[in-house]
Amino acid sequence: MSRLKELEARRRLLLRRCDAQRDELATRLGALTPRALLRGAVEGSPIGKLRHPLAWAAALGSMLLLGRIREVLTLVLWARSAIALTGRLANLVRLFGQLRAPREHH
Numbered sequence: 528m529s530r531l532k533e534l535e536a537r538r539r540l541l542l543r544r545c546d547a548q549r550d551e552l553a554t555r556l557g558a559l560t561p562r563a564l565l566r567g568a569v570e571g572s573p574i575g576k577l578r579h580p581l582a583w584a585a586a587l588g589s590m591l592l593l594g595r596i597r598e599v600l601t602l603v604l605w606a607r608s609a610i611a612l613t614g615r616l617a618n619l620v621r622l623f624g625q626l627r628a629p630r631e632h633h
Contacts, residue, residue, distance in 0.1 A: 556593060559586075 590599045 556595075559590070 587599050587602065590596075
């Protein structure tokens, strides 16, 4: 009977550890928002190490798997808009450069 009580006590201890780890993981995942990811990428914090495209893909995939679809869609749409705006600005700068360049006379 002592062995059974010992196993039950160990089980309760392991369950408390699991609950503590689950709470810690929930806290960390709660802090993982698109805004925090972008701020970390700019400021060079530990999250800023997500500069590799595969790291971004892994982060987005994990957020999808964890049910944070709204945040993933927000981040993807924001990135898509930023890329489109950057392309348009590059075209505008190129156009201004061509307008200001000296013209060749034939």
